[in-house]
């Protein structure tokens with residue numbers, strides 16, 4: 210079983226690549242989905258978040274107000290550090306649990322871990338190789354603003370909260386250049402999929 214870490218900055222196109230790989234038969238573990246799961250109502254991480262950020266961080270139904278928390282942490286590095294300290298160990302633990310499950314039940318299939326923070330966290334040690342999705346910062350900012358309907362400042366702050374693509378390059382075993390159109394992307398993904406099965 211091969212485990213591939215798919216990474217790249219916010220809105221570089223990881224989910225788009227994951228979808229293409231899923232259609233080809235890969236198992237996808239999406240770190241954003243795992244991150245949402247560990248802060249559900251009643252989970253210990255949500256209590257820790259309210260202890261640190263106050264009850265105002267909850268919606269009326271008791272769930273996490275993600276937009277509000279996002280506005281706080283992406284504008285204040287020390288709040289982001291605190292949130293990462295609460296969530297990252299639990300996200301890593303859950304991903305490891307999922308890997309162990311698939312190792313037992315789907316041992317012939319390729320696993321893709323889709324995670325923006327794969328290199329920043331110890332997730333990089335869980336994978337056999339790293340595939341990096343790259344685009345210029347200008348395209349990245351433009352796609353992020355469009356997808357999330359946010360302004361240039363908010364988009365830039367989110368990008369600054371992560372390692373730059375340039376800093377991630379030395380860790381990459383394969384590069385997926387997503388500056389072209391979706392057809393270009395599909396061609397690259399097809400080649401990688403063939404390569405992984407050689």
Ligand SMILES: CC(C)(COP(=O)(O)OP(=O)(O)OC[C@H]1O[C@@H](n2cnc3c(N)ncnc32)[C@H](O)[C@@H]1O)[C@@H](O)C(=O)NCCC(=O)NCCS
Pocket residue numbers: 218219220240241244274275276278279282289292293296297300324325326327367370371
């Ligand atoms: C701050 C939160 C509540 C904002 O929620 P929101 O629904 O607006 O965004 P979502 O979770 O879909 O994340 C979107 C993208 O933001 C970027 N991002 C998320 N968390 C972080 C972080 N801690 N540091 C840097 N970038 C991040 C990633 O590129 C991610 O793909 C949420 O992102 C969160 O709980 N983050 C901490 C957990 C985490 O590190 N998740 C990323 C796992 S790789």
Ligand SMILES: Nc1ncnc2c1ncn2[C@@H]1O[C@H](COP(=O)(O)OP(=O)(O)OP(=O)(O)O)[C@@H](O)[C@H]1O
Pocket residue numbers: 217218219220221222223224225226241325352353356387388389390391394
């Ligand atoms: N080649 C492309 N041409 C034009 N738009 C694209 C291309 N690839 C992806 N997109 C769009 O760019 C946006 C970001 O892509 P996507 O959501 O896959 O990024 P991501 O890396 O998974 O982001 P996140 O880190 O937030 O999870 C989406 O709106 C997607 O539809």
